Amino acid sequence: MARKLSLFLITALFALVLAACGNSDKTEEPESKGSGDEGTEQAEKLTIKHELGETEVDVNPEKVVVFDFGVLDTIDKLGVEVTGVPQANIPSYLSKFEDSKYENVGGLKEPDFEKISEIDPDLIIISGRQADAYEELSKIGPTIYMGVDTKRYMDSFKENTTQLGEIFDKEEAAAAELASVEESINTLSEKVKGTEGTGLIVLANEGNISAYGTGSRFGIIHDVFGVKPADENIEVSTHGQSVSPEYIAEKNPDYLFVIDRGAAVQEGESSAKALIENDIVKKTTAYENDHIIYLDPDYWYLSGGGLVSVSEMVKEIDEGLK
Known part of the structure; x- marks a missing residue:
């Protein structure tokens, strides 16, 4: 009787150990995808509504392709790096992006789909000149349209800048820069009135x-x-x-x-x-x-x-x- 009871206790204890091991594997599984801040960043996403659709993007995307030079100068001002740009006809004040460290992703109206596909971007940002390529670019990576609506220029400009601040976790910097621009515009408007x-x-x-x-x-x-x-x-x-x-x-x-x-x-x-x-x-x-x-x-x-x-x-x- 004592031997049977002892065998039963050993079997039960072994089963508990196995169950405990199984629960430990399930808890650690998310960590295999990334730990600490890195894992949090990978999981955090935003849904961006834009003129051509609705796109889910990662917060702080690592590989970014930018076709709009206005967006590019905003991203650069906020201290964010990009991976690829159209290097033909880059404005002189953005000449740093002509460097070979940046991938050349084609022309403003003729994106190099093969090169962009090689980059495997986490985010592609376009505007009016690339609108016709939106569907094709969306097949390569998350693509958002950020052209300025000239009929509501300032509202559109502020919305784009605010969204870029959210995407790249630079909300405070974006808000501060916008406030500075608005102040200069108000000063100019007063001058124009006179x-x-x-x-x-x-x-x-x-x-x-x-x-x-x-x-x-x-x-x-x-x-x-x-x-x-x-x-x-x-x-x-x-x-x-x-x-x-x-x-x-x-x-x-x-x-x-x-x-x-x-x-x-x-x-x-x-x-x-x-x-x-x-x-x-x-x-x-x-x-x-x-x-x-x-x-x-x-x-x-x-x-x-x-x-x-x-x-x-x-x-x-x-x-x-x-």
Whole structure:
């Protein structure tokens, strides 16, 4: 009897040990996927709603491909590194990204899908120039659209910057930078209120001139900074409204803001000044008062919508309003 009882106790004890081992394996299983902060970061995700859909992304993604230069300058300002960028036509103020340490992921309108696939990115950020490639890029990695909505420029800019702060765990830094930009805009807006006169925005492109007004890609000058438009009926389109020197003379702006596309994409020598400052335009108030302002195309044409580019855009307009 004693032997049977002893055997029973030994068997029961062995079963308890096995059960305890089994429970220990289940507890440790999540740790095999990562421990400490690393494991927490891998598990934490955000759902980003954007113009082209809804995308789940990791917080603090490691391998990031960025196609929008405004987003790139914001990420750089926040102290976050990226893996790949389109290295053709990078704005001069972002020339560090031409270095070979960064992967070249194609052109602004022609992404290199093979190279991007090799990177196996944790996040891809695009804007208008890559919108048509969204579906294909989404097959490679989580892709979000972060173009600026020019009809609500500041709200859109702030939303994008705030989301980038959330994605890269830089909320406080993003908020502080936004506050600084808004303060500079408020200061400029007050200056504009005390400045009489109208403004006209034109793009010089291979011998052609296009005008842009409120709600356009360059409409921040009117919509946010407060410069009164010389023409309130300019057609809103990506490529602007085709105009002539006679049109500029007819509208006779007090300030003429010029963006040189050729200088931005480096297609030969810049010819904007020769195109704009002809005998007809020289009769305008803007020319007579030395108020033709040539804006830096790096900020206005290639990027825009970034913490750095918007800050510099504010400075250029402020300096131009003499």
